[in-house]
Amino acid sequence: MSSAKRSLLPRATGFAHQLLEQNLRPGDHAIDATCGNGHDTAFLCRLVGERGAVIALDLQDAAIAATRAKLASEGLEACLLQGCHSELPSLISPYLPDNGKVEAIMFNLGYLPKGDKSVITEAGTTIRALDQACSLLADFGLLTIAVYTGHDGGVAEGEAVDLWSRGLPQDHFSVISYCFENQRNSPPHLIAVQKKPASA
Numbered sequence: 001m002s003s004a005k006r007s008l009l010p011r012a013t014g015f016a017h018q019l020l021e022q023n024l025r026p027g028d029h030a031i032d033a034t035c036g037n038g039h040d041t042a043f044l045c046r047l048v049g050e051r052g053a054v055i056a057l058d059l060q061d062a063a064i065a066a067t068r069a070k071l072a073s074e075g076l077e078a079c080l081l082q083g084c085h086s087e088l089p090s091l092i093s094p095y096l097p098d099n100g101k102v103e104a105i106m107f108n109l110g111y112l113p114k115g116d117k118s119v120i121t122e123a124g125t126t127i128r129a130l131d132q133a134c135s136l137l138a139d140f141g142l143l144t145i146a147v148y149t150g151h152d153g154g155v156a157e158g159e160a161v162d163l164w165s166r167g168l169p170q171d172h173f174s175v176i177s178y179c180f181e182n183q184r185n186s187p188p189h190l191i192a193v194q195k196k197p198a199s200a
Contacts, residue, residue, distance in 0.1 A: 012190035013108070015178050016144040017043060019192055020104055023142050027051040028103040031092065031136070032078075033085045033129060034121065036063050037113055038070030040106045045076040054078040055092050055102075057085065062115050086125035088132045101138035109157060110148035110188075120153050123160035130164060134173070139197035150186030158189075165191045172196055 010018060024030065026049035032041040035056035044054045056078045058064055064082050071078055083091045085107070096102065107129070109121045133143050145165075149158040165175050173196060179189030 009180075012146050012178060012188040013040075015190055016106065016146060016192065019142060019144065020044070020047060020106075023140065024048060024104055029053050029097050029101075030055075030104040031088075031102055031106070031133075032056040033088060033105055033107050033133065034058055034063075034109065035067045035080070036108055038063075038067030040108065041067050041078050042070055042074055042076055044104065044106065045071065045074075045078055053095070053097075055081065055095050057081040057083055057088075057091055058112075059084050060112055060115065060119060063112050084125055085121070085129035086132075088129055089136070092136075096136075099138070100136070101141065102136055103138050103141045105133045105136065105141070105143045107133075107143075107145045108148075109146065109161070110151060110154060117151065120151060121157060122153060123157045126157055127160055127164050130161070134168070134193065134195070137193075137195035139195055141195045143193040143195075145191040145193075146188045147191060148186070148188045154186070161191060165193065168193065 024047040028048045030044040030048055035041045035058045041056040056067055064080050079095050081091050111117045111120045147158045147161055149155045168175055174194045176192050180187050
């Protein structure tokens with residue numbers, strides 16, 4: 001009889017990490033479009049290694065400072081940029097590889113944990129950012145979106161993101177949604193989008 005340890009289903013953020021671990025390689029390029037406290041930025045840095053590159057951005061000074069401290073504590077490096085995720089292409093274009101494409105983009109919507117809860121991501125700017133993110137994905141590239149709905153404005157943004165994801169053309173993208181159906185307190189759900197190669 002097997003003695004292998006059993007595990008619980010991963011949270012939305014944990015499942016996003018699992019998907020990226022299966023697809024990102026050393027030397028790849030990745031974007032953390034809402035870096036928050038830097039946990040996903042550090043995760044991406046570890047996956048792409050020294051030969052790869054990570055660009056992280058956030059609107060808030062506190063998020064950039066927290067991410068910088070997180071990376072320094074682990075001896076990691078990323079390009080940190082301050083600005084709105086809806087300005088993604090103009091902010092990151094000088095730092096992209098020659099082909100202008102990246103293998104992964106992560107979003108965590110909502111507000112900065114332990115930060116100012118009045119500063120939130122919103123449907124209009126988020127949908128613009130997601131459209132731009134899709135145009136930056138390389139073939140087989142992954143876009144992960146952790147959607148939080150337990151705060152003011154969160155439900156409206158979540159509904160907009162769900163509608164957006166269902167409208168992506170299936171010839172170009174594969175889309176999955178991952179959520180817990182029976183949990184209280186509005187746990188986040190995950191939407192993951194993969195860019196299909198032209199020959200698929």
